[in-house]
Amino acid sequence: xxxxxxxxxxxxxxxxxxxxxxxxxxxxxxxxxxxxxxxxxxxxxxxxxxxxxxxxxxxxxxxxxxxxxxxxxxxxxxxxxxxxxxxxxxxxxxxxxxxxxxxxxxxxxxxxxxxxxxxxxxxxxxxxxxxxxxxxxxxxxxxxxxxxxxxxxxxxxxxxxxxxxxxxxxxxxxxxxxxxxxxxxxxxxxxxxxxxxxxxxxxxxxxxxxxxxxxxxxxxxxxxxxxxxxxxxxxxxxxxxxxxxxxxxxxxxxxxxxxxxxxxxxxxxxxxxxxxxxxxxxxxxxxxxxxxxxxxxxxxxxxxxxxxxxxxxxxxxxxxxxxxxxxxxxxxxxxxxxxxxxxxxxxxxxxxxxxxxxxxxxxxxxxxxxxxxxxxxxxxxxxxxxxxxxxxxxxxxxxxxxxxxxxxxxxxxxxxxxxxxxxxxxxxxxxxxxxxxxxxxxxxxxxxxxxxxxxxxxxxxxxxxxxxxxxxxxxxxxxxxxxxxxxxxxxxxxxxxxxxxxxxxxxxxxxxxxxxxxxxxxxxxxxxxxxxxxxxxxxxxxxxxxxxxxxxxxxxxxx
Amino acid sequence: xxxxxxxxxxxxxxxxxxxxxxxxxxxxxxxxxxxxxxxxxxxxxxxxxxxxxxxxxxxxxxxxxxxxxxxxxxxxxxxxxxxxxxxxxxxxxxxxxxxxxxxxxxxxxxxxxxxxxxxxxxxxxxxxxxxxxxxxxxxxxxxxxxxxxxxxxxxxxxxxxxxxxxxxxxxxxxxxxxxxxxxxxxxxxxxxxxxxxxxxxxxxxxxxxxxxxxxxxxxxxxxxxxxxxxxxxxxxxxxxxxxxxxxxxxxxxxxxxxxxxxxxxxxxxxxxxxxxxxxxxxxxxxxxxxxxxxxxxxxxxxxxxxxxxxxxxxxxxxxxxxxxxxxxxxxxxxxxxxxxxxxxxxxxxxxxxxxxxxxxxxxxx
Numbered sequence: 001x002x003x004x005x006x007x008x009x010x011x012x013x014x015x016x017x018x019x020x021x022x023x024x025x026x027x028x029x030x031x032x033x034x035x036x037x038x039x040x041x042x043x044x045x046x047x048x049x050x051x052x053x054x055x056x057x058x059x060x061x062x063x064x065x066x067x068x069x070x071x072x073x074x075x076x077x078x079x080x081x082x083x084x085x086x087x088x089x090x091x092x093x094x095x096x097x098x099x100x101x102x103x104x105x106x107x108x109x110x111x112x113x114x115x116x117x118x119x120x121x122x123x124x125x126x127x128x129x130x131x132x133x134x135x136x137x138x139x140x141x142x143x144x145x146x147x148x149x150x151x152x153x154x155x156x157x158x159x160x161x162x163x164x165x166x167x168x169x170x171x172x173x174x175x176x177x178x179x180x181x182x183x184x185x186x187x188x189x190x191x192x193x194x195x196x197x198x199x200x201x202x203x204x205x206x207x208x209x210x211x212x213x214x215x216x217x218x219x220x221x222x223x224x225x226x227x228x229x230x231x232x233x234x235x236x237x238x239x240x241x242x243x244x245x246x247x248x249x250x251x252x253x254x255x256x257x258x259x260x261x262x263x264x265x266x267x268x269x270x271x272x273x274x275x276x277x278x279x280x281x282x283x284x285x286x287x288x289x290x291x292x293x294x295x296x297x298x299x300x301x302x303x304x305x306x307x308x309x310x311x312x313x314x315x316x317x318x319x320x321x322x323x324x325x326x327x328x329x330x331x332x333x334x335x336x337x338x339x340x341x342x343x344x345x346x347x348x349x350x351x352x353x354x355x356x357x358x359x360x361x362x363x364x365x366x367x368x369x370x371x372x373x374x375x376x377x378x379x380x381x382x383x384x385x386x387x388x389x390x391x392x393x394x395x396x397x398x399x400x401x402x403x404x405x406x407x408x409x410x411x412x413x414x415x416x417x418x419x420x421x422x423x424x425x426x427x428x429x430x431x432x433x434x435x436x437x438x439x440x441x442x443x444x445x446x447x448x449x450x451x452x453x454x455x456x457x458x459x460x461x462x463x464x465x466x467x468x469x470x471x472x473x474x475x476x477x478x479x480x481x482x483x484x485x486x487x488x489x490x491x492x493x494x495x496x497x498x499x500x501x502x503x504x505x506x507x508x509x510x511x512x513x514x515x516x517x518x519x520x521x522x523x524x525x526x527x528x529x530x531x532x533x534x535x536x537x538x539x540x541x542x543x544x545x546x547x548x549x550x551x552x553x554x555x556x557x558x559x
Numbered sequence: 560x561x562x563x564x565x566x567x568x569x570x571x572x573x574x575x576x577x578x579x580x581x582x583x584x585x586x587x588x589x590x591x592x593x594x595x596x597x598x599x600x601x602x603x604x605x606x607x608x609x610x611x612x613x614x615x616x617x618x619x620x621x622x623x624x625x626x627x628x629x630x631x632x633x634x635x636x637x638x639x640x641x642x643x644x645x646x647x648x649x650x651x652x653x654x655x656x657x658x659x660x661x662x663x664x665x666x667x668x669x670x671x672x673x674x675x676x677x678x679x680x681x682x683x684x685x686x687x688x689x690x691x692x693x694x695x696x697x698x699x700x701x702x703x704x705x706x707x708x709x710x711x712x713x714x715x716x717x718x719x720x721x722x723x724x725x726x727x728x729x730x731x732x733x734x735x736x737x738x739x740x741x742x743x744x745x746x747x748x749x750x751x752x753x754x755x756x757x758x759x760x761x762x763x764x765x766x767x768x769x770x771x772x773x774x775x776x777x778x779x780x781x782x783x784x785x786x787x788x789x790x791x792x793x794x795x796x797x798x799x800x801x802x803x804x805x806x807x808x809x810x811x812x813x814x815x816x817x818x819x820x821x822x823x824x825x826x827x828x829x830x831x832x833x834x835x836x837x838x839x840x841x842x843x844x845x846x847x848x849x850x851x852x853x854x855x856x857x858x859x860x861x862x863x864x865x866x867x868x869x870x871x872x873x874x875x876x877x878x879x880x881x882x883x884x885x886x887x888x889x890x891x892x893x894x895x896x897x898x899x900x901x902x903x904x905x906x907x908x909x910x911x912x913x914x915x916x917x918x919x920x921x922x923x924x
Binding site: 035056114117118121123124125145223224227228229230232239240242243244245246247249250328329330331332407410411414415416418419420426427505506508509510521523527528 | 621641643644645646647648649650651652653654655656657658659660661662664671675678719721722743744746749751752753779781782783784786787790791793794795796814815816817907911915916919
């Protein structure tokens with residue numbers, strides 16, 4: 001009797017979530033596609049032919065593919081060793097490094113992109129000038145307005161996705177396999193390549209997918225770094241079309257967005273293919289803290305290397321953002337007479353609308369991250385622990401949602417969620433939450449899927465045999481074992497929602513203005529300084545919360 | 560198909576459209592015929608008998624809006640006026656999506672430029688409300704009363720005297736595109752996403768032909784948002800930029816910035832931005848009486864003052880005030896490059912293609 005009841009709860013929950021995805025994600029996107037195919041009233045591929053036969057669009061497609069692929073490769077190449085060094089070795093100051101490496105993720109990309117632009121522009125870039133003087137170079141060593149520059153900024157912004165995903169999984173890894181390898185005489189390095197890396201493959205694939213999708217569908221960075229150097233990507237092209245403000249512009253944008261959706265699907269397929277049907281169970285009954293690898297005499301040199309990386313990638317741009325927030329005239333040194341001010345900080349703490357927006361952002365991001373993680377945990381469970389036909393469909397939908405450019409998601413929601421089809425959530429916070437979920441759930445989904453795929457089902461079976469129902473098993477077995485990943489996933493969703501700009505800008509109303517909208521206003525309306533102050537304040541706040549959480553949970557929950 | 564006439568008018572001539580029959584395009588200097596029709600009797604601006612709620616979508620600066628809200632509260636104590644602020648592109652795409660859904664979220668639009676107003680008029684979502692004092696308007700307006708200019712964004716050149724000397728810089732739009740020494744040191748807004756930049760390019764295209772765009776492309780002019788361009792001017796990364804005058808004036812007044820406007824020798828490009836009322840059927844609050852009153856207020860001398868306080872030029876010949884650190888409107892109008900709004904609208908596809916092939920993704924050609 002009891003068993004039947006719990007069985008029902010599982011399916012009711014799953015059905016509910018699939019229903020939610022169908023209504024709020026599939027329907028809007030399908031509607032948009034439908035419009036694109038039926039632009040003239042009957043089925044036609046005319047729009048597709050027109051958009052994809054235009055050479056210029058192909059240039060943009062190539063740019064997107066190229067920059068996103070490179071960012072993915074570099075992102076993972078950087079993140080894996082860092083995650084390993086920070087999580088599994090006795091590297092000096094590894095706690096500080098961990099915090100630093102996830103910090104980039106707390107700065108809105110468009111604010112960070114402005115910092116890089118100021119550091120590395122080819123005429124007066126601060127870092128460029130500095131290097132030129134030190135090494136007595138004839139010209140500027142770097143030009144940010146190149147494909148290389150774009151890849152650099154994309155990588156430094158999106159490698160934290162990979163870092164967080166990989167380091168969470170690494171912590172949960174069963175060390176006995178590595179120990180076995182060591183006992184059998186393998187060197188630490190050989191163990192790394194023959195045991196650790198293969199075992200981490202699901203997480204590495206997940207990490208790569210996240211970085212790729214984020215880099216390919218991001219708008220802020222290419223519009224600031226790419227466009228001045230005439231490097232246009234699919235997302236900047238889509239915005240070109242959308243901003244025409246005509247029905248045809250919307251259709252053209254959708255048609256181009258299909259490319260990104262397909263791309264996300266292909267990458268998902270490839271990453272699943274890489275993992276294949278192999279068994280990656282590394283978390284079994286006895287959970288031991290992974291052994292710490294002693295770096296020995298390499299410790300100091302490696303620490304210095306990691307420190308240098310952290311300085312260049314994290315500290316330098318942050319310092320630029322901070323300094324900007326105190327500078328009156330950005331053409332002069334901060335320390336020039338009368339050029340330092342706190343008025344921009346005054347503005348952000350005194351404006352009523354900022355405080356209200358702050359509250360709205362906290363609430364909408366909380367909702368999006370929490371609901372998103374509920375969906376992710378249950379869907380990941382469905383994917384990894386059941387044999388239902390079509391169990392991969394939600395995973396696939398979540399991936400397509402993330403691959404869709406924000407502007408397209410927002411427009412699809414306006415068209416379908418403002419009463420025409422019986423649902424009217426336009427101009428409410430709900431539409432923001434829905435939009436955020438569509439766009440960022442993938443970040444949680446991948447983290448949880450890779451975590452669950454490492455947990456042996458035997459643990460749940462043991463619980464089941466002992467009479468635990470499904471809910472109980474979720475609560476007592478699955479959740480505790482995946483908790484670090486769930487928390488990491490929650491944060492991965494929360495943070496981008498908190499300062500989200502593109503969708504919020506289209507969907508906010510008088511009562512639901514968010515911090516992203518405020519940031520956009522300051523960024524666009526000629527006050528880089530106020531935008532920098534706001535971004536710096538967000539950064540400090542999140543960092544403090546993170547430290548508090550770390551202290552309160554004795555290191556169990558930190559990002 | 561609605562035909563439409565654009566009546567470009569000199570300051571003192573009383574105009575109203577005797578129904579336009581021809582598609583008299585080219586917004587050059589055409590003087591409209593006169594008739595006394597425009598004066599549908601309206602209540603005096605500032606009438607306080609309207610109530611309910613009105614939502615305005617606008618691309619004006621947020622700080623200006625704060626002031627406007629305060630003033631509007633005084634003038635219309637029973638009316639709740641709500642602003643939705645966003646970039647022109649954002650608002651235009653929001654409106655496109657809302658039109659698709661069949662319901663708008665606003666009652667009044669104060670966004671974009673005249674060619675967009677033409678598009679919306681043709682789409683049939685605007686409500687006409689003839690303005691009694693249209694004769695005092697310095698810029699084009701719709702003879703049927705579907706849209707009126709309410710503020711003027713003026714495209715100029717700007718530089719940083721703390722970094723470069725004015726004598727070394729191009730002083731005309733033409734030289735901006737052709738001066739070899741400026742290669743790689745220039746910036747302008749994206750004409751594919753910004754309406755004012757697009758219209759300015761159409762004006763320059765008419766004046767100098769396609770060669771102008773080619774020359775601009777050869778200059779490797781950086782295409783980016785105005786705020787980024789201003790920062791680059793400040794840091795010295797750019798020597799000169801093509802930018803909206805208001806953004807420079809705002810920086811001068813608010814931050815004491817040294818950045819300076821250059822009124823191009825071959826003419827500034829003033830781009831009037833329209834005010835439009837959404838047809839009752841599609842509007843958010845179906846509050847036409849209030850929307851009409853608000854429109855009249857914005858077009859009145861008092862409303863115009865709010866615009867001018869926001870660093871933009873007004874549109875009335877009888878308002879003498881002008882933006883901080885700018886020149887009087889009458890002075891500005893002596894040397895301008897005209898823009899053909901009809902062409903901006905009708906030939907948008909062709910012109911956009913030209914722009915992207917010369918300016919944005921040139922290798923695709």
